[in-house]
Amino acid sequence: MSGRRVIIDTGNSAVAYAVKDAEVKVIAAYPITPQTTIVEKIAQFIEYGQMDAKMIRVESEHSAMAAIIGSEAMGVRSFTATSSHGLALMHEMLWYASNARLPVVMAVANRTMGPPWNIWADWGDAMADRDIGWIMSWAANNQEVYDFTLISYRVAEDKRIVLPAMVNLEAFVLTHTSMPFEICGEETREYLPEYDPVWKLDPDDPIIMGNLFSPADTMKLRWDMWESMERAKKVIAEAIREYNERFNRNYEGLIKTYKMDDADYAILSMGTIGEEAEVATDVLREEGLKVGTVRINFFRPFPREDIIKTLNGVSKVIIFERSSSIGASGQIMQDLGQSLLLEKMQLDVNDVFIGIGGTDVSYEDIVNVVKKAIKGDLAPLYWYGSEGW
Amino acid sequence: MSGRRVIIDTGNSAVAYAVKDAEVKVIAAYPITPQTTIVEKIAQFIEYGQMDAKMIRVESEHSAMAAIIGSEAMGVRSFTATSSHGLALMHEMLWYASNARLPVVMAVANRTMGPPWNIWADWGDAMADRDIGWIMSWAANNQEVYDFTLISYRVAEDKRIVLPAMVNLEAFVLTHTSMPFEICGEETREYLPEYDPVWKLDPDDPIIMGNLFSPADTMKLRWDMWESMERAKKVIAEAIREYNERFNRNYEGLIKTYKMDDADYAILSMGTIGEEAEVATDVLREEGLKVGTVRINFFRPFPREDIIKTLNGVSKVIIFERSSSIGASGQIMQDLGQSLLLEKMQLDVNDVFIGIGGTDVSYEDIVNVVKKAIKGDLAPLYWYGSEGW
Amino acid sequence: MVTVKDLAKMEDLLLKGNAACAGCPIGVALRTTLKALGRKTIMFVPACCTSVVQGIGPGAAISVPLFNTAFETAASVASGAAAAAEILGKDVTILAWAGDGGTYDIGLQAISGAAERGDNVLYICYNNQMYSNTGIQRSGATPLGAWTTTTWTGKTEHMKDMGMILIAHRVPYVAATSVGYPDDIYEKVKKAKEKKGFRYIDILAPCPPGWRFPSDMTIRLGRLAIETGFWLLYEYEDGELRFNGYTKLVAEGKREFKPVEEFLRLQDRFRHLFEPKRRDDILEEIQRWIKERFEWYLSLAKI
Amino acid sequence: MVTVKDLAKMEDLLLKGNAACAGCPIGVALRTTLKALGRKTIMFVPACCTSVVQGIGPGAAISVPLFNTAFETAASVASGAAAAAEILGKDVTILAWAGDGGTYDIGLQAISGAAERGDNVLYICYNNQMYSNTGIQRSGATPLGAWTTTTWTGKTEHMKDMGMILIAHRVPYVAATSVGYPDDIYEKVKKAKEKKGFRYIDILAPCPPGWRFPSDMTIRLGRLAIETGFWLLYEYEDGELRFNGYTKLVAEGKREFKPVEEFLRLQDRFRHLFEPKRRDDILEEIQRWIKERFEWYLSLAKI
Amino acid sequence: MPEDVNKYLPLSKPKIGISGKTGSWRIFAPEINYEKCVKCHICVVVCPEASILLEDDRPKIDYDYCKGCGVCARECPVGAITMRRER
Amino acid sequence: MPEDVNKYLPLSKPKIGISGKTGSWRIFAPEINYEKCVKCHICVVVCPEASILLEDDRPKIDYDYCKGCGVCARECPVGAITMRRER
Amino acid sequence: MGISGVIEIRFHGRGGQGAVTAARLLAMAAYKAGFKGVQAYPFFGAERRGAPVVAYFRMSKELVKLHSMIKNPDAIVVLDDSLLDVVDVTSGLKECGKVIINTSSPDKVKEKIDTNKFKLYCVDCTSIALDLGLVIAGIPVVNTAILGAVSKVIGIPVENVVDAVKESWRGSVAEKNAKAVLRAYDSVKEVS
Amino acid sequence: MGISGVIEIRFHGRGGQGAVTAARLLAMAAYKAGFKGVQAYPFFGAERRGAPVVAYFRMSKELVKLHSMIKNPDAIVVLDDSLLDVVDVTSGLKECGKVIINTSSPDKVKEKIDTNKFKLYCVDCTSIALDLGLVIAGIPVVNTAILGAVSKVIGIPVENVVDAVKESWRGSVAEKNAKAVLRAYDSVKEVS
Ligand SMILES: Cc1ncc(C[n+]2csc(CCOP(=O)(O)OP(=O)(O)O)c2C)c(N)n1
Ligand SMILES: Cc1ncc(C[n+]2csc(CCOP(=O)(O)OP(=O)(O)O)c2C)c(N)n1
Ligand code: SF4
Ligand code: SF4
Ligand code: SF4
Ligand code: SF4
Ligand code: SF4
Ligand code: SF4
């Protein structure tokens, strides 16, 4: 292993490099399109002696998460990756990881849930896990994929947090798209110290994890998870700052704002759509519309304060969501809603469902929708393209 | 089988009677506290010849949902019940049921997710499925448990809807608490006609369900689910109206309001806490505080319009939630947030986490919190009792 | 062979004052197992009566590190732990300890996966032949004819043969034993401990409330199960199958199996086979199944 | 016995112009299976190459009703369908059709449950010994030494013996066959169709991209697997095990198994066993395993 | 299902050529030498694509869909089929 | 884990009497007749509650925790243990 | 604090003694007696045979909208006097609340219950059960009998209790239990 | 519409021909040539050997923030001229866009591409590959060779392409592929 260098490869490859550089010791994973090449690459690292770790080639995703829960509980840094149906299948164990306070990290290649079978991008798979105490980031490019994975380990294992973390990357648009990204190699070591668990299974100090607890005691445990997650906002910001300094990046924090300083209209989104929106923002600015973009990098903890702050003064927000909570609204909309309510702020908002089922989202699409929204021609909850159906 | 009569038994028993009266033909279920007695009772009905159905004693909850997906796809009315870890384990298949447009009905005994093990009430298990196209009701007493189950079949199978439905009843407070409830017996037949599926597996007309679909086609399918769920608001209201007429009940609709006409302050909640809040409302009224209660009977589709309407003019809303979306807010808060935002309405709101992990919630607790909230002494997001921790 | 006197002297790692029912077979099985394994053991326990027996936190009736895990994950969590132990170079026994529901039914796949991969896990099933923790429902291990709360008129299928399924996986060690013979349990656990790879032991565990017998009969029924051939004592080791104890005597022609009725009659879960009307059809089928199964095992033991 | 001429005349229910690779074994296996079952069949297909072979909706390359189901649920969805068919009084074959990944690994538990309950399902695994749909990863059915994208230097464990696991479940019918012998497939499917309860057939399915051989060799390799004893042709029917075809000839001492190298050498997934350095250790272990496994089967076939 | 309310279901109908004229995937094409052919029909049975049809007891390749795998040629007991490079 | 940041973990420590003095659950209590006892220690080994201790090679029942199951009495080879109704 | 018109009772028993069933039967009886709102529920643990357990009962002329635990019951029912040494049975009991105890030694019980604060009623259900042959696995069944005493003390017509019992069992079992109810009804005595 | 400074290319090939690898190698080369923003990605289906496939390439001096499909490419690369009969390769291609085709019969190709609208470049990679012994399973490997032609036409220094190739393979394979690149670079011809 060596130091920093640029690699041109897929998002999945970026995950694998991050896992290698994080010196993860146990990986358990199961193949699923479009996550598979992550696992393949890690297997290659290990089998060809480039990485000193054990890989458990489990028989299902449920067992993948279970196995890394087991290894992490023994005090060993662990990893898995999955997507859509695999994520759904391990759903129970996601609760287990967070409630047991095991800071595992997982990459999720966001893909549409079937039926029908559809292997393309959709955030809905991961959204179903947004309640249960996982830190969740969404990357927009392969550099972020790599960086967020390392930052996730750092934050998850922080003794003030001790919660698992999920790094989301959209199917194919990131997982299978080659882009340049810089890896940190051995320099990671200084940023991410050796794993020092707050609790572990050890015959020298027998601890019993998870027997029956009373309601009152259980509620306290949940409250502590809540508090730890709140605290994570600060800890993530810290971790990002240090990452920036060490590795010469310039991440803003839990969100990324683009041309928001004087914006009248804000686009709010995540992942690749959020980045594509920056291009749309430029186009719209050229047309004289004062548009800015807010991209959520960390969806959990939900960066309420940061978002509120940047949206202050904006006259309209257009949310672009690659998933929906059927019978309610988009998930970002829900959290923007509670945030504004809590901060006693009112805003004019459009919630746009776009890119669902892996449909392509181009900056032109975004431009068109935003212009319509500004004109007031857009339904508050709008399925992009639905007029034609 | 005979006509209407009153039974004094547990909420689980009420589920079993409803399943029997709905003439469900295939039941697949797996035991889990506190759902188990539902399955036991249905097994008893079948084995002792009181019910003509097949029961599949599956080897896991995942298979329970899978099996009734199989039977429902054959055109046969089907049922399962589960709780907490069981629900989490079948998570993937819940997507399957809704995306395949199979109107199965499931009872969920809401229980805390572990670890640690905790068998008591918490809404969090079901909340994790609120995005994916299931109709979701929350009962507050055993009569509602019975009635909502029948209404769920009626709505789910309605050709304008064709989505699965989940009936939630809290662990022990309902599942194991005996109360009087009236069953409809054979009279159910008129309300709930024989199942006439919109699609089924039949060699005479070969249909292939769920092979690979393109992004564009998939997005349309999701949009249709969204639209169907929106439509469900109307269809549920209809179904409730007819139920009221036939069986002499007086359900209001997707929500239940109590003393809201002239309320200055509103309590917003669900399930047994929502009903306990009515008692608190009486107490607070006696103390001269103009309080009212809004209880959500159907959480999906989220009754945005009904809630907004009743909250109009209220100066403060205090939400009581038996679950939280860690790192954001309570789930009701999220949807109230998006609702108010969409309806461009601003309200003073407190979100209170109470009863988490099955802790007891008494009307006194509610009274105290509401008084504090009215005084302005309450944190916007408040974990009941946390000052002591 | 360990003696009773030896066993009596060994330290107990299952603690008294726990939440088990009076006469609980877990007490016997787990005490004995932990005597064989000692303190350098880490337990992985899925949802089952053993989860409850530990009592309510933040204390627990057990003296070794224990991870209470999701119902279907004893083997898979243990797989992860075994990998970690290897990474750490730790000399511990990774023990998955599960009920029959967690083994024969919902946990079977994880077991099969771990077995195929040869993960370094000792998996022990204490087999009370039903889901007792949730109040006596049928499991794949429930025998034909047994009443449970999901088979009110008696189960209509034979029990699954988990031992044979593991043998089909060709793991280094498979054994069946019974709470009726603590010394046999001890010996088998001890032997399994010394091997590497995936090892499986199935301990028949008569449960008073589940099988509906008075709490003093736990051990007695554990013996009768063997003496009637309802359950077999055997070991499959490095490709070879051998019988032990009473089963061995029968295999060698030195004893005969007692009529299974002697075993069934003592349990109210089978009462409906005797009253109000004797169910000869089922009783004969059980007896036939015992014979056939034993012959099947015999044929393998010969190679 | 059905003749090739008979088979050639029968209607095809798998449609041409589908999305399978050239030389895909699914084509052979599924065409033949559906010939044996006819139109009164309902298929349940978990995620696997067969899901893709159907092509992109709203059309599909198949002429019987088919439910594409979640990866691990072929058996359980079929269980539900079988119950429904019984309720409806419908005379249809409920066919679960799955790959080896969906059978040996992630779907095993649902199979075991359905088998124990005796659900009226015909379960067929087309076994290409890896996850081909996701791009050639190891499965429980992958043989020792085989390269896959998760075992770059060759798998370190033997394949799981799914047939034997099903035999351990004592279901009414278990059979193993190969794409090399469409007539054998036909006969076995036909026989299974006529039985009630849970039935299992495992069809070895050489896959050109997965095993890395030229697409014209699919059938040839399906035969060589049998001729070398790498795979066995057998039926387990109502408690008795019998061999068929070449396997039977060997069992009867009329033929010998060819050296397994003849089979392995034709597949690039085993190339690293021959170059750059010959791996005698692994080659011998495979040969030993073939012998031992066959003896194990022989011992059962004798009773 | 009434058209107007629920048009969008994840359902498909059987269709020949779902992936188009898959004959275009071919690099080599099989050619039957009917002089040699003994009408054993093995090729019909082993064709993974079901694209050898029987016409008056003679095998006939449907070139619209034949993917050119070569299985028929390999398995023909009399060598009546040869693979010819198309592209 | 530093007290101040993460006090609340779902962890337990080994504890005797986690369900209290379970001797109170008992309806019948075992009594050892030491005259008869041959010190075989079977009772010690079979007690599901691990509540028969060895004291100078003699079995001694810990009545604080003995749940009164009667297994010891049933299994004592010489009938040295009898169950006496307590409540 | 309490909601007017709602009567709340706590049952103390041991795992296996049927305290929950008793509470439910009482709910059935109360409903028959015209109480539209009735509720019976266990304290939800994983109780083993012999371990102390608790069940709750509520009744009211109106529908009961309460779902919380009963903290200040109007009455306490104790199925087994040995529990008095293990559990603080009167905890939370209202002033002047009633305590109904199955015991064969009212005098000993009296020493343990503060009869100045609470009204104590004793009844020997164990003897009634033994007398009627109501014994399962060597243990007398007292949970039905004691309802007779409760009915007397709380004022639910005993016929309704008997009816509830008869709906829940059949044949001779029903008869015996009904008899037990009536006997306890007749023999319960206030001890002061 | 298009974003200034971003060059977009679409590759057409057949399953197994390595169109995706070609796009990625080109990205590596472009990055070396100073294009900070490069992207290469497949059109994501479940492609089988022989079936038509598509891959995309973007490059820009700045970081590329686009993630959408390329609708109006600046250039098209076709790995197999038989695709011209199956796929409408120039669909969406910009006016005056470039079409680079591997073919041994430029004349036939010319009939199928509108050289008034587009600029057509032909190169015989198959011959180059056969000549160099770049053959796998009987099929000539053309995906590296054609990059030489692309480099010439698009203006990415061919050394960078050669370097990218050498980083991706080792030994003689690398050498052969590098040679193929250079030969194609030299032999590609505009046809008009
Ligand atoms: C996914 C899931 N389903 C169901 C349960 C409920 N459950 C807990 S223990 C248990 C039965 C355990 O049976 P077994 O494994 O035989 O152990 P025993 O209780 O008999 O000791 C069940 C069904 C659960 N905890 N998780
Ligand atoms: C829960 C889940 N995990 C993983 C996948 C991804 N997946 C789809 S098919 C497949 C491999 C199937 O292998 P096999 O059953 O052997 O069939 P084959 O592809 O070889 O035909 C995998 C891993 C999935 N669809 N669902
Ligand atoms: S139910 Fe059986 S296994 Fe469970 S604790 Fe009681 S005796 Fe033990
Ligand atoms: S990968 Fe193998 S099994 Fe899958 S379609 Fe291609 S040839 Fe068939
Ligand atoms: S080459 Fe293959 S697809 Fe074509 S006819 Fe022959 S066997 Fe069929
Ligand atoms: S396999 Fe050969 S001989 Fe037989 S029918 Fe086909 S072409 Fe003719
Ligand atoms: S009665 Fe039971 S618990 Fe008590 S000492 Fe004897 S065996 Fe142990
Ligand atoms: S079992 Fe009986 S004889 Fe043996 S030690 Fe115990 S009391 Fe003594």
Ligand SMILES: [Mg+2]
């Ligand atoms: Mg059990």
Ligand SMILES: [Mg+2]
């Ligand atoms: Mg496969």
